[in-house]
Amino acid sequence: MPTPSSGAISMNDMRTHINRATTSSISMSEMRTRYGGSGAISFSDLRNAEGFTINPARYYQSSKFFSANNDGWSSGGFPGAFGSVSPNESNGMVQFAANSYLKWVYQDNIYDPNSTTLGVKENTNNDDYADGNGNTITTGYKGGNISRVVLGNTSCSIVTSGNTFATVTYDMATSGTVHCLIKF
Numbered sequence: 001m002p003t004p005s006s007g008a009i010s011m012n013d014m015r016t017h018i019n020r021a022t023t024s025s026i027s028m029s030e031m032r033t034r035y036g037g038s039g040a041i042s043f044s045d046l047r048n049a050e051g052f053t054i055n056p057a058r059y060y061q062s063s064k065f066f067s068a069n070n071d072g073w074s075s076g077g078f079p080g081a082f083g084s085v086s087p088n089e090s091n092g093m094v095q096f097a098a099n100s101y102l103k104w105v106y107q108d109n110i111y112d113p114n115s116t117t118l119g120v121k122e123n124t125n126n127d128d129y130a131d132g133n134g135n136t137i138t139t140g141y142k143g144g145n146i147s148r149v150v151l152g153n154t155s156c157s158i159v160t161s162g163n164t165f166a167t168v169t170y171d172m173a174t175s176g177t178v179h180c181l182i183k184f
Contacts, residue, residue: 002096002184005048005140018051018181020087034181036148036155049148049183052094054105057083058174071172072106072116081106091124096184099123100141105151105180107172115159116151116170118143118182134163141184148183 003013015026018034032041034051054073059082061068072081075092081104085094093101103121107113120143122136134142143166149156156168172178 002048002050002182003046005184009043009047014046018046018049020051020053033153034150034179036150036153036181046183049181050094050096051179051181052102053086054178054180055084055086056081056173056175056178069109070106071109071174072104074104074106076103093121093124096120096182097138097141099136100138102182105172107170114169114171115167116156116172117165117167118146118149119165121164137163145184146182148181150179150181152178152180 001017003009003017011026014031015021015024018031019026028041031046032038035041035045056072059068059070070081073083073085074081075085085092085102087094089095090101093103095101099122101121101124103119105116105118107116120137122133142163144161144163146158146161146166149158149166149168151168151170152173154170156170158166158168160167
Protein backbone atom coordinates (compact mmCIF):
# COMPACT_ATOMS: atom_id res chain seq x y z
CA MET A 1 0.00 0.00 0.00
CA PRO A 2 1.16 3.59 -0.54
CA THR A 3 2.65 5.81 2.15
CA PRO A 4 0.09 7.82 4.16
CA SER A 5 -1.70 10.56 2.20
CA SER A 6 -1.93 12.86 5.22
CA GLY A 7 -0.60 13.14 8.73
CA ALA A 8 2.86 12.06 9.79
CA ILE A 9 5.08 10.17 7.38
CA SER A 10 8.18 8.46 8.72
CA MET A 11 11.39 7.04 7.32
CA ASN A 12 9.94 3.64 8.25
CA ASP A 13 6.95 4.36 5.95
CA MET A 14 9.39 5.16 3.15
CA ARG A 15 11.48 2.05 3.81
CA THR A 16 8.39 -0.19 3.91
CA HIS A 17 6.30 1.27 1.08
CA ILE A 18 8.80 2.84 -1.31
CA ASN A 19 12.11 1.01 -0.87
CA ARG A 20 10.38 -2.27 0.15
CA ALA A 21 13.08 -3.08 2.70
CA THR A 22 12.13 -4.56 6.04
CA THR A 23 15.18 -4.06 8.22
CA SER A 24 17.88 -2.10 6.40
CA SER A 25 18.47 1.59 6.92
CA ILE A 26 17.62 4.09 4.17
CA SER A 27 18.65 7.64 3.40
CA MET A 28 16.97 10.68 1.87
CA SER A 29 19.50 10.34 -0.96
CA GLU A 30 18.11 6.90 -1.75
CA MET A 31 14.54 8.24 -1.54
CA ARG A 32 15.49 11.06 -3.93
CA THR A 33 16.73 8.43 -6.40
CA ARG A 34 13.51 6.40 -6.07
CA TYR A 35 11.51 9.63 -6.52
CA GLY A 36 13.35 10.21 -9.81
CA GLY A 37 14.87 13.50 -8.80
CA SER A 38 18.23 15.07 -8.20
CA GLY A 39 17.29 18.16 -6.18
CA ALA A 40 15.88 18.58 -2.71
CA ILE A 41 12.80 16.55 -1.76
CA SER A 42 10.74 16.61 1.40
CA PHE A 43 8.77 14.02 3.32
CA SER A 44 5.55 15.50 1.91
CA ASP A 45 6.81 14.83 -1.65
CA LEU A 46 6.67 11.14 -0.76
CA ARG A 47 3.08 11.13 0.52
CA ASN A 48 0.68 8.67 -1.13
CA ALA A 49 3.53 7.01 -3.06
CA GLU A 50 4.35 3.34 -3.55
CA GLY A 51 7.53 1.75 -4.81
CA PHE A 52 7.93 -1.61 -6.51
CA THR A 53 10.22 -3.38 -8.95
CA ILE A 54 9.53 -4.97 -12.30
CA ASN A 55 11.62 -7.73 -13.86
CA PRO A 56 10.51 -7.24 -17.47
CA ALA A 57 10.50 -9.77 -20.24
CA ARG A 58 9.91 -9.58 -23.97
CA TYR A 59 7.03 -11.12 -25.86
CA TYR A 60 6.91 -11.25 -29.64
CA GLN A 61 3.99 -12.51 -31.68
CA SER A 62 3.46 -12.34 -35.38
CA SER A 63 0.65 -13.70 -37.48
CA LYS A 64 -1.10 -12.93 -40.72
CA PHE A 65 -3.28 -10.33 -39.00
CA PHE A 66 -1.27 -9.13 -36.03
CA SER A 67 2.29 -8.31 -35.05
CA ALA A 68 3.44 -7.26 -31.59
CA ASN A 69 6.75 -6.80 -29.84
CA ASN A 70 5.99 -5.97 -26.20
CA ASP A 71 8.28 -5.41 -23.22
CA GLY A 72 7.34 -5.11 -19.58
CA TRP A 73 5.30 -6.97 -17.01
CA SER A 74 1.71 -8.19 -16.94
CA SER A 75 -0.09 -10.30 -14.35
CA GLY A 76 -2.27 -11.95 -16.98
CA GLY A 77 -0.23 -11.78 -20.17
CA PHE A 78 -2.24 -8.94 -21.67
CA PRO A 79 -1.29 -7.10 -23.80
CA GLY A 80 1.59 -9.45 -24.40
CA ALA A 81 4.18 -8.37 -21.85
CA PHE A 82 5.54 -10.94 -19.46
CA GLY A 83 7.80 -10.81 -16.43
CA SER A 84 7.20 -10.27 -12.74
CA VAL A 85 6.49 -7.55 -10.21
CA SER A 86 7.58 -7.28 -6.59
CA PRO A 87 5.85 -7.09 -4.25
CA ASN A 88 3.29 -9.51 -5.57
CA GLU A 89 0.51 -8.41 -3.24
CA SER A 90 -2.46 -10.04 -4.92
CA ASN A 91 -2.55 -12.47 -7.85
CA GLY A 92 0.62 -11.08 -9.45
CA MET A 93 -0.30 -7.42 -8.90
CA VAL A 94 0.68 -4.45 -6.75
CA GLN A 95 -2.26 -3.28 -4.60
CA PHE A 96 -2.78 0.46 -3.99
CA ALA A 97 -6.16 0.38 -2.20
CA ALA A 98 -9.09 -1.96 -1.53
CA ASN A 99 -10.17 -1.95 -5.21
CA SER A 100 -7.10 -0.58 -6.98
CA TYR A 101 -4.45 -2.90 -8.43
CA LEU A 102 -1.62 -2.34 -10.90
CA LYS A 103 -2.39 -5.03 -13.49
CA TRP A 104 0.32 -4.31 -16.07
CA VAL A 105 3.09 -2.00 -17.22
CA TYR A 106 4.10 -2.47 -20.83
CA GLN A 107 5.54 -0.85 -23.92
CA ASP A 108 4.62 -1.76 -27.47
CA ASN A 109 7.92 -1.47 -29.36
CA ILE A 110 6.27 -2.01 -32.76
CA TYR A 111 3.63 0.74 -32.70
CA ASP A 112 4.62 3.12 -29.90
CA PRO A 113 8.26 2.52 -28.90
CA ASN A 114 8.78 5.19 -26.22
CA SER A 115 5.30 5.12 -24.70
CA THR A 116 4.74 2.91 -21.64
CA THR A 117 1.21 2.21 -20.38
CA LEU A 118 0.26 1.37 -16.80
CA GLY A 119 -3.06 -0.47 -16.33
CA VAL A 120 -5.06 -0.10 -13.11
CA LYS A 121 -7.73 -2.69 -12.34
CA GLU A 122 -10.58 -2.85 -9.84
CA ASN A 123 -10.35 -6.51 -8.81
CA THR A 124 -7.98 -9.44 -8.70
CA ASN A 125 -9.59 -11.47 -11.48
CA ASN A 126 -6.74 -12.64 -13.68
CA ASP A 127 -8.54 -11.96 -16.93
CA ASP A 128 -7.12 -10.51 -20.12
CA TYR A 129 -8.12 -6.87 -19.64
CA ALA A 130 -7.00 -4.34 -17.08
CA ASP A 131 -9.80 -1.88 -17.55
CA GLY A 132 -13.06 -3.58 -16.58
CA ASN A 133 -15.27 -1.00 -14.87
CA GLY A 134 -13.03 1.92 -13.95
CA ASN A 135 -15.83 3.47 -11.88
CA THR A 136 -15.41 0.75 -9.24
CA ILE A 137 -11.67 1.40 -8.76
CA THR A 138 -11.13 3.02 -5.35
CA THR A 139 -11.57 6.80 -5.54
CA GLY A 140 -8.20 8.54 -5.42
CA TYR A 141 -6.36 5.50 -6.80
CA LYS A 142 -7.53 5.45 -10.43
CA GLY A 143 -5.19 5.90 -13.38
CA GLY A 144 -6.27 9.53 -13.68
CA ASN A 145 -5.24 10.18 -10.06
CA ILE A 146 -1.60 9.27 -10.73
CA SER A 147 0.46 12.45 -10.35
CA ARG A 148 3.97 11.02 -10.75
CA VAL A 149 5.43 7.93 -12.39
CA VAL A 150 9.05 6.93 -11.92
CA LEU A 151 10.37 4.00 -13.98
CA GLY A 152 14.03 2.98 -13.79
CA ASN A 153 14.55 5.81 -11.23
CA THR A 154 13.57 8.29 -13.98
CA SER A 155 10.60 10.61 -13.60
CA CYS A 156 8.33 10.16 -16.62
CA SER A 157 6.07 12.69 -18.32
CA ILE A 158 2.44 11.60 -18.01
CA VAL A 159 0.99 11.86 -21.53
CA THR A 160 -2.58 10.65 -21.01
CA SER A 161 -4.59 9.13 -18.23
CA GLY A 162 -8.06 7.79 -17.57
CA ASN A 163 -9.89 5.79 -14.93
CA THR A 164 -8.02 2.62 -15.77
CA PHE A 165 -4.68 3.66 -17.24
CA ALA A 166 -1.89 6.18 -17.45
CA THR A 167 0.54 6.48 -20.36
CA VAL A 168 4.01 7.93 -19.86
CA THR A 169 7.05 8.69 -21.98
CA TYR A 170 9.56 5.96 -21.17
CA ASP A 171 11.61 3.36 -23.04
CA MET A 172 11.00 0.14 -21.05
CA ALA A 173 13.95 -2.15 -20.49
CA THR A 174 13.71 -5.71 -21.79
CA SER A 175 15.51 -7.36 -18.87
CA GLY A 176 17.05 -6.65 -15.48
CA THR A 177 15.29 -4.96 -12.55
CA VAL A 178 13.38 -1.72 -13.07
CA HIS A 179 12.80 0.31 -9.87
CA CYS A 180 9.44 2.07 -10.00
CA LEU A 181 7.34 4.54 -8.02
CA ILE A 182 3.77 5.73 -8.46
CA LYS A 183 2.44 8.75 -6.57
CA PHE A 184 -1.26 9.52 -6.34
